[in-house]
Amino acid sequence: MQVGGGNRNAAGKPLDSNGKREWSHGLCGCFESCGTFCYACWCPCIVHGKNKQRLNHLNGSGTPDPDGGSCCSGACWGHCLLTAFAGLGCILQCMNRGEVRARYGIDGGGCGDCCAAWCCAACDLTQVSREIELEEKSFGQRY
Template identity: 40%
Template sequence: MAQKRDWEHSGASCFTPFTTCLLSNCCPCITYGRTYHRLTKGKELEGYSCCNLPCVGFCLLTGFGLSWIMSMLQRGEVRAGYQLKGNACTDCLCSCCCMPCDLTQQDKEVQFREREKAEKAHLIVNEQPNKEANMGYQPQPQYQPQQAYQPHGQQQPS
C-alpha cells in the first residue's frame, strides 16, 4: 500500500487566498464546482464555467441543508485521488463543522496537486537520455556473401 501523504494546505489556512475564502463563504457552490472541474478534467480550469451541473446540484442541496454531503464526498475523492492522510470521519467533521474552510482547502489542494503532476510530466518529457545508454547511431558492418556452391561447369579449386 502506498504511503499516505500530508495535505499541503491545512484547513486552518482557509483565509488565503482571500478571493477563494470570500467565494467559499458567499457562494460555496462555485468553489465546489471549480474543484470538481479540476478533479475530473485535470486541467487548470480549461473549459470551466461557473454555472455547471455540480454547482447547480450543490445549490439545490443547500436549500435542504444537505450540501455538506457533497463537500464530504468530494473531500473523500480528493483524499483518495492524491493518497492523502485522513478518513471518512474527518471528511464528515470538516464538511459539517466548517464547510467554507473545507471547500477552500480542497480547492487549494487540488490546484497544488494538479500543478505538481503537470510539472512532473513536464520534467519526464524534457529529460534527456544519458550517454551510458549508448543511444547513438552505430553503422552496421557490410555483409559479404559467400558462395556455398560452385556454378555448374566450374571445378573447385584444389
C-alpha cells in the first residue's frame, strides 16, 4: 500500500480477507537487528522515544524524520519515568504498538500488544522499530 510516498507493506506480506497482514518481522526476529535489540535492552526509553517520534513524523508529514527520531523526546522521558517509578513503561509501548499496527494494517489487538510489550519489551521495541524502518527505507534514502 503506497501512501505519501512510502510503502507501508515494503516486505510484501499477503493480506488476509479482512485486508490485514502479519508483522514484517516476527517478535523473536529481534536478534536479526542486534544493535537495536541491545539498545532496547539497556535503554528502552530511548528506543521507545525514537520509535514514537519517527512514527509521528511519518503520520504528520508523510516523510521519514530526517533526524531518525530524537532520543530526548517527551515520549522518552515519559517511558523513563513510568519505568523507573512504577515499572509500567510497557503501557506506552503497548499504545505505540497499536498505533503502528493501525498505520500498517497489521492484524492483532490490544491484548496481544500488551502481552508483547509486557513479556518481552526489548523484542517489542525492536519489532516496532524494524516495521517503521521498512517504510522509511522505501523512500529511497537511508534512515
